[in-house]
Amino acid sequence: MSRFFGISPELQLEKDASSRYLPVVIATMVxxxxxxxxxxxxxxxxxxxWSAAVSGNLTVEIAHDSSIDLSAKMEKAVSVLRSIPGLENVRALSLDETAELLAPYLGRTDVIKQLPLPRLIEVTISENSAVDLLAAAKKLASEVPGAVLNTHRPWLDKMILLARSVQTIAAIIMMLISIVTVIIIVFAARTGMVMHQEIIEVLHLIGAKDSYIAKQFQNYFARLSLFGALPGLAIAILVMQVLAWLADRLEAGLISAPSMMFEGWIALAMIPVLVVILTTITVRLIVLGSLKRMM
Amino acid sequence: MVIFENVGMRYGMGPEVLRDINMHLASGSFHFLTGPTGAGKSSLLKLLALSHRPSRGLLTLFGQEVSRLERSDLPSFRRKIGVVFQDFRLLDHLSALENVALPLRIAEADEELIEKNVTELLNWVGLGHQMQARPPTLSGGEKQRVAIARAVINRPQLLIADEPTGSMDPEMGLRLMHLFQELNKLGTTVVIATHDIGLIQKFQYPVMYLRSNTLHFATAQEYLSQYKRSGV
Structure with a gap:
């Protein structure tokens, strides 16, 4: 470890102006x-x-019709639903509750209640039960005309497709960042080789192995990467906390605060380690390749 | 020890700077290498120091043909060769002691042994009081002595020196020539590139001289009489 953090004794890479700003670039990339x-x-x-919230719930919607008694139709729909095995909880939402659901979008509930609102029934499926939702929907439609069973699945599928697309873009961005980081490191290492060519030649002629020279480069650049990666990661976590706080203040159902599972935190903690490993391997390959071209 | 057979050398696609070099330096021999500027002296020294490979011909060092050497074999071969560069090539950020210790440290020698040998050698070359001094604070002659100490610290089998006494007073020059002679007596093959006719005259070792990119041999007497006649 002390060798890793030790200075490069002969090459004095620490005094190079060319690589001094590398930690800033690495911090940005990280x-x-x-x-x-x-x-x-x-x-x-x-x-x-979203999946957990939606997959256990169904909504039955009965369209507004001023010519019939909607309450009677609701009661009938409730009794039909209760007769279907596997449906645990069937609850008709009152007009007040329906108006409250729409209040974030339409405004005052007393005004909303004047509108021709559909009536809603909330249904919860029992855990571990296999309900034939298609058969249930058919039965409901035939016994209560105008009642529609909504499984939320099409909506959820669209949301998942959107989310997966965003995830793919994020993965591509990460890959591009890795490629750019490698290119920057290659450039810095090559510049270092050119600047220290005379000393490298002397070291060779007094019997230094290629690996002896490469080690000084790879340790130095790995150290620079670590010094850049740690603040970069810390700032990213800080930004995540600020975003979480802002999202909490928004109190919007769909836009949730960025929250990560345990694996996410592990992956995040691995970023500096991976950057250091990537730097070490890249610099070693570049230096050994350049040394091979010398005798 | 060192065998050149029809060796030629060129830099990149340029003209040949050395042509048809044939020579055989026996183990434990001592030679001067001389010739006018641009005749190819430095290029010949580069071949001997394993700094460059020949463009053609066969170069055999320590019983091994150089072109057949694996890259991983080169460091151990180079450790058998001591090189004194004309421009010293000392590492300015290291002290005189650290510069001289470098070949031993690279060879991962014992630190106690390094300290003992380096101190002894620096005292011998008259730099006992300058061990911690860095090259930029040393005079030309002192730098040259540090460079020589670095070249001989490993007890090399082949010692190559490019104008080793050029920057020092005659007394120190002679002292260092005696050091080379001592090493030579212990079996080290020595090649000294020089323009100093006085040195050739005094020590009378065989002379290799370069003319028009080709190598020629003469005894010291032959060379000196040629020199007097035509100023080779």
């Missing part, structure tokens, strides 16, 4: 990669939440 990763895992977590 910050962007961390945000992309946070986004990736947060979306995954949100999809799980």
């Amino acid at each position: 910050f962007l990669a961390s945000l992309a990763l946070i986004g990736l895992f947060s979306i995954n977590s949100a999809i799980g939440n």
Whole structure:
């Protein structure tokens, strides 16, 4: 470990002006990669939440018709639903409750109640039960004309498709960031080789192995990467906390605060480690390749 | 020890700077290498130091043909060769002691042994009081002595020196030539590139001289009489 953090004794890479700003570049790259990763895992977590919230629930909608008694139709629909095995809880929403659901979008509930509102029945499916929803929907439609069983599945499928697309974009962004980081490191390592060519030649002629020279480069650049990656990650986590706080204040059902499962935190913590490993391997390959071209 | 057979050398696609070099340096021999500027002296030294490969011909060092050497074999071969560069090539951020210790440290020698040998050698070359000094604070002659100490610290089998006494007073120059002679007596093959006719005259070792990119041999007496006649 002390060798890893030790200075490069002969090459004195620490005094190079060319690589001094590398930690800033690495910090920026790690910050962007961390945000992309946070986004990736947060979306995954949100999809799980939406799925859990929606998959156990059904809604029955009875369209407004001023010519009939909607309450009687509601009661009939409730009794039909209760007769279907596997449906645990069947509850008709009052007009007040329906108006309250629409209040965030339409405004005052007393005004909403004047509108021709459909009536809603909330249905919960028993856990571990296999309900034939198609048969249930047919039975309901035949016994209570105008009643529609809504499973939320088409809506959820569209949301999941959107979320997966965003996840793919995040993964592509991470890949691009990795490629750009490697290119920057390659450029910095090559510049270092050119700047220290004379000393490298002397080291060779007094019997230094290629690996001896490469080790000084790879340790130095790995150290720079670590010094850049840690603040980059810290800032990304800070930004995530600020976003979580802002999303909480928004109190919107769909837009949830970025939250990650345990695996997400592990992946985030691995970013600096991966950057250091990527840097070490890249620099080693570049230096050994360049040294091979010398005798 | 060192065998050149029809060796030629060129840089990139340029003209040949060395042509048809044939030579055989026996183990434990001592030679001067001389010739006018641009005749190919530095290029020949680069081949001997394993800094460059020949463009053609066969170069055999320590019983091994160089072109057949694996890259991983080169460091151990180079550790058998001590090189004194004309421009010293010391590492300015290291002290004189650290510069001289470098070949031993690279070879992962014992630190106690490094300290003992380096101190002894620096005292011998008259730099005992300058061990912690860095090259930029040393005079030309002192730098050259540090460079020589670095080249010989490993007890090389082949010692190559490019104008090793050029920057020092005659007394120190002679002292260092005696060091080379001592190493030579212990079996080290020595090649000294020089323009100093006085040195050739005093030590009378065989002379290799380069003319028009080709190598020629002469005894010291032959060379000196040629030099007097035509100023080779």
